[in-house]
Amino acid sequence: MTPLIDLPAEARIVERLQETETIFTLRLQLTAPELAARYRFAPGQFNMLYLPGVGEVPISIVSDPRADLIDHTIRVVGGVTQALARLQTGEVVGLRGPFGRGWPMQAAEGRDLFIVTGGLGCAPSVSAVHAVLARRERYGRVVLLEGVRHCRDLALKSRFAEWLDHPDLEVQLAACEIEPSSDWPWHTGNVLTLFDELELKPERTLAFLCGPEGMMEAAAGKLAERGVNDRAIFLSMERNMQCAQGLCGHCQFGPHFVCRDGPVFDYATARPLLGKRGL
Ligand SMILES: Cc1cc2nc3c(=O)[nH]c(=O)nc-3n(C[C@H](O)[C@H](O)[C@H](O)COP(=O)(O)OP(=O)(O)OC[C@H]3O[C@@H](n4cnc5c(N)ncnc54)[C@H](O)[C@@H]3O)c2cc1C
Ligand code: FES
Missing domain, CATH: 2.40.30.10 (Translation factors)
Structure with missing residues (x-):
């Protein structure tokens, strides 16, 4: 379009x-x-x-x-x-x-929404959180898990501070590396370790994932293991781009172009293409 x-x-x-x-x-x-x-x-x-x-x-x-x-x-x-x-x-x-095609906001209505992000990879999900908060009554639980490599890497600090205090959001932050002198009261470790203690009802759950491809693949795998349907897990993909209009082929992702058909794909579509180099 x-x-x-x-x-x-x-x-x-x-x-x-x-x-x-x-x-x-x-x-x-x-x-x-x-x-x-x-x-x-x-x-x-x-x-x-x-x-x-x-x-x-x-x-x-x-x-x-x-x-x-x-x-x-x-x-x-x-x-x-x-x-x-x-x-x-x-x-x-x-x-x-x-x-591009963004997140399926309508499909998320009436469901519990799990947003799992890694580092600045959280960027594509930020406007989704704003949209959910604007119509909060339409959604069930809204859980936001953000992981960073180093505690210094947390971007959008003021937005996360607001969301951590928000009564209608369940927010957890995780950092793999913490400096002894740093003020990091949240989880230490990979964001994926937060999954193990997470309660979720698979039939009610819809997930938005964004961040490094390996992290999204692992998070999608964990959600699928917990019984969440592949078509209820969505990933925001990144590829190098030139035209952004489906003309040049730089962003090819298997039979898809990320700029035109994505950047958001469901896991059923993305799964066979994740981590593959070339076409
Ligand atoms: C749909 C989409 C949304 C994006 N949103 C954001 C965003 O909100 N904020 C943000 O900072 N970046 C975002 N990016 C990534 C951003 O487009 C790249 O970082 C940027 O194009 C790098 O350009 P450059 O000229 O600075 O670096 P380049 O000189 O082009 O690249 C420097 C190095 O980074 C690598 N690289 C370039 N692009 C990417 C990429 N997409 N993924 C991994 N490695 C890459 C190159 O291979 C090279 O090694 C997004 C990318 C896509 C496809
Ligand atoms: S950037 Fe040209 S086809 Fe996607």
């Missing part, structure tokens, strides 16, 4: 937050008022952010779907993300989107 913005449109940075040493959030506003008024996205979708002469990268949208500003939380990895990290409030980027 053609997105609202299929050629880069100017978006101004109205706020920049440094989340951790290597992770930052850009809060963007489309400069054309008619585009800003029409821009809508679904939880789990992404935009392509463009810097002329540098390149373009896919980045999940982490805002509340009801908000006017478009938030992106970005880890510095290579050329484009380094250049984005140097931008300051008031500067502009190019933005195309929104792209």
